[in-house]
Amino acid sequence: MQRLTLLDGPKFQITIQRLCHQLIENHNLFENSVILGIQPRGIFLAKRIITELKISLPDVKIESGNLDITFFRDDFRRKEGLLLPSSTEIDFIIEGKKVILMDDVLWTGRTIRAAMDALQSFGRPAKVELLALVDRRYSRHLPIEADYIGIKVDTIASQKVIVSWKETDQEDKVILLSEK
Amino acid sequence: MAEAIQTLSTKHLLGIKDLTLRDIELIFETADTFKDVLNRPIKKVPSLRDITIANIFFENSTRTRLSFELAQKRLSADIVNFTASSSSVSKGETLIDTVNNILSMKVDMVVMRHPYAGAGVFLSKHVDAQIVNAGDGAHEHPTQALLDAFSIREKYGEVRGKKIAIIGDVLHSRVALSNMLCLKKLGAEVMVCGPSTLIPKYIETLGIKVEHDLIKALNWCDVANMLRIQLERQDIKYFPSLREYSMLYGLNKQILNSLDKEITVMHPGPINRGVEITSDVADSKQSIILDQVENGVAIRMAVLYLLANQRSK
Numbered sequence: 001m002q003r004l005t006l007l008d009g010p011k012f013q014i015t016i017q018r019l020c021h022q023l024i025e026n027h028n029l030f031e032n033s034v035i036l037g038i039q040p041r042g043i044f045l046a047k048r049i050i051t052e053l054k055i056s057l058p059d060v061k062i063e064s065g066n067l068d069i070t071f072f073r074d075d076f077r078r079k080e081g082l083l084l085p086s087s088t089e090i091d092f093i094i095e096g097k098k099v100i101l102m103d104d105v106l107w108t109g110r111t112i113r114a115a116m117d118a119l120q121s122f123g124r125p126a127k128v129e130l131l132a133l134v135d136r137r138y139s140r141h142l143p144i145e146a147d148y149i150g151i152k153v154d155t156i157a158s159q160k161v162i163v164s165w166k167e168t169d170q171e172d173k174v175i176l177l178s179e180k
Numbered sequence: 181m182a183e184a185i186q187t188l189s190t191k192h193l194l195g196i197k198d199l200t201l202r203d204i205e206l207i208f209e210t211a212d213t214f215k216d217v218l219n220r221p222i223k224k225v226p227s228l229r230d231i232t233i234a235n236i237f238f239e240n241s242t243r244t245r246l247s248f249e250l251a252q253k254r255l256s257a258d259i260v261n262f263t264a265s266s267s268s269v270s271k272g273e274t275l276i277d278t279v280n281n282i283l284s285m286k287v288d289m290v291v292m293r294h295p296y297a298g299a300g301v302f303l304s305k306h307v308d309a310q311i312v313n314a315g316d317g318a319h320e321h322p323t324q325a326l327l328d329a330f331s332i333r334e335k336y337g338e339v340r341g342k343k344i345a346i347i348g349d350v351l352h353s354r355v356a357l358s359n360m361l362c363l364k365k366l367g368a369e370v371m372v373c374g375p376s377t378l379i380p381k382y383i384e385t386l387g388i389k390v391e392h393d394l395i396k397a398l399n400w401c402d403v404a405n406m407l408r409i410q411l412e413r414q415d416i417k418y419f420p421s422l423r424e425y426s427m428l429y430g431l432n433k434q435i436l437n438s439l440d441k442e443i444t445v446m447h448p449g450p451i452n453r454g455v456e457i458t459s460d461v462a463d464s465k466q467s468i469i470l471d472q473v474e475n476g477v478a479i480r481m482a483v484l485y486l487l488a489n490q491r492s493k
Contacts, residue, residue: 071217071225071255071485082187082489085213121222 006134006161007151007174015150019131020052022148023100029057032126033098035064038115039086042103044165045133049102065090067101072114088118095123104163106132109144134161134174191490192311193483194300195320196361204365208330210482211475218254218478228257231488233289234282237314238264241293243449243473244314244324248291251480260287275299276306283309288491289484292316310487318352318413324448325358327479329366331472332403335444340367345397347373348407348429348456351380352414355448356407360388373397374429377418394429398439405446406431406457426455433460444468 007015027033030053037046043066050064070085101115112130119125133150139157153176155161160177164170186206190198199207217225233252237245245261252259262282264270269278279290291312292300297319304311315321333339344363350356350372363370364387371389372379379390391397398404409425419425431445445457445467453459462469 068213070213071227076227077230077489077491082486084186085210087213088216117226121217121220121224123221 002178004176004178005173006153006176008172012172012174015133016048016052019133019148019150020049020056023049023053023131024056026129027098027100029060030062032096033062033100034092034094035062035100035102036067036090036115036119037064038101038103038111039066039068039070039088041105041163042101044168045104045131045163046102047167048165049131063092065092067115067118069111069114069118072117074110074114090122093123094119094125096126098127098129099125100129100131102131104132105134105136105161106130106144106146106149107136107139107161109140109142112144113142133163136161187489188486191487192300192304192313193322193487194304194311194313196322196325196358196365197320199322199362199365201365204326204329204362207326207479207482207486208333210486211330211478214254214481214485215475215478217481218474224254224256226256227485228252228255228488231255231288231491232258232260232286233291233484234260234262234287235314236262236279236282236290236292238269238292238294238299239315241314243476244293244321247473247476248312248314248323248480251477251484254477255481255484257484260285275303279303279307279309283307289487310491312483312487315354317354318357318410319354320358320361321354321448322358322362323476323480323483324355325362326483327472327476328355328359328405328446328448329362329368330475330479331446331468332363332368332444334471334475335468336402339363341369342403343369343371343401344403344405345371345373345391345401346405346407347394347397347431349378349409349418350374350383350407351378351418352410353407355405359405360386364388371397371400375419375425394431395435395438398431398435398443401443403444403446404431405448407448408450408452408456422455430454430456430458431461432458433464436461436464436466442466446472449473 035046037043066089068086068088070083129147131148132146135146135149135152136155137152158179162175164173166172188203189200289310291314293314294316297317299316300311300313313322329339346356360370371391373391447469451462
């Protein structure tokens with residue numbers, strides 16, 4: 001197993017800050033925008049982004065929540081093992097809002113498709129955007145692209161991209177795992 | 181994604197007897213999220229889009245059938261309903277023939293209620309579909325027991341260590357047997373209470389306490405699960421009269437207020453108001469009867485979701 005570090009240390013922090021600045025450019029003071037982290041790994045990214053946004057915008061209240069997509073996935077019964085749900089926490093109205101979905105890795109696009117379906121259960125958003133820390137290019141199964149991208153990487157299907165967070169895994173890091 | 185390899189240990193849900201403690205916990209954890217789904221503006225998820233379920237009821241039912249049907253619709257399954265009274269069963273068709281005919285129309289799962297104990301087990305050996313037992317005679321009613329335990333868990337935080345008294349016609353009640361098995365597996369203490377004619381012999385061997393005095397049972401328990409007198413299953417007289425039964429084993433507000441603690445009252449329905457429970461108790465704040473019904477849909481969604489995953493892929 002080969003481990004290649006794609007992003008860590010100060011560069012990781014700069015990437016997060018750049019994403020925050022791009023969000024502020026488009027959403028000003030987040031008056032009509034909400035942030036949703038996709039369960040289970042997108043919520044760490046969403047939390048970090050919100051923490052960083054609060055440093056730039058200390059007096060602004062940003063609405064945020066977690067979205068679980070388990071029941072909307074298209075690979076139920078096609079995988080080994082069971083898809084176990086996580087919790088969805090959305091304590092506000094989505095109708096008419098600009099929703100920013102956040103996930104750590106954008107790969108086939110199937111998770112995002114499921115997230116957009118799941119979102120429908122909570123109303124009709126005015127706009128849906130996607131922020132991904134890592135974009136695995138040229139591997140999409142669906143016509144889905146992110147609006148905000150941390151880093152772009154070229155990978156093959158057998159490789160894995162793993163994002164770890166200092167809050168839960170001691171270290172901010174993006175690594176690429178390859179067989180042999 | 182959290183893809184720990186976790187599944188139920190069984191392909192069918194025939195009774196609580198076949199479930200492990202982990203199975204029951206898995207069903208509860210899944211039901212928690214489905215309860216969440218049921219409180220959304222749009223109460224529907226597409227998980228079972230490619231599954232067809234037949235609801236086969238050889239016995240009357242309101243709650244269970246509606247609850248299963250709603251659970252299936254909330255999961256986007258396709259369903260067909262069948263009741264024995266309006267079918268070819270009255271023309272002499274056997275159970276296996278009936279079900280095989282339904283299965284040849286490409287049905288993946290069968291939810292069945294039947295007046296004979298073991299009908300579900302029998303069917304599971306002869307047909308190629310997953311069977312969910314919705315009550316077989318006086319044997320088991322697993323989803324009811326699961327939703328009862330789920331409601332206790334919701335009220336008290338956990339089931340372990342709680343004292344539950346099952347009161348009434350224990351002998352004819354499938355709810356009682358499934359409840360006893362389920363609660364024991366979850367680590368609760370269980371007592372049955374009723375006239376000695378309606379308490380099965382040797383029930384103590386399951387680790388169940390027996391009490392014939394209603395007041396003593398109520399003073400002992402945290403939760404009282406009141407059962408209906410199942411006159412339709414009683415071929416002989418088990419007690420002199422309903423009036424006498426009601427005087428000795430009926431729960432009324434006066435008795436409830438005389439206890440030194442506040443107990444929770446449950447009932448699997450249908451209620452015979454004025455027999456095993458009076459209206460002022462059934463409609464009181466201590467009763468969680470309607471919560472049980474609400475939880476029933478979430479529990480059945482969880483069971484169907486988890487079982488669907490067991491189908492060959």
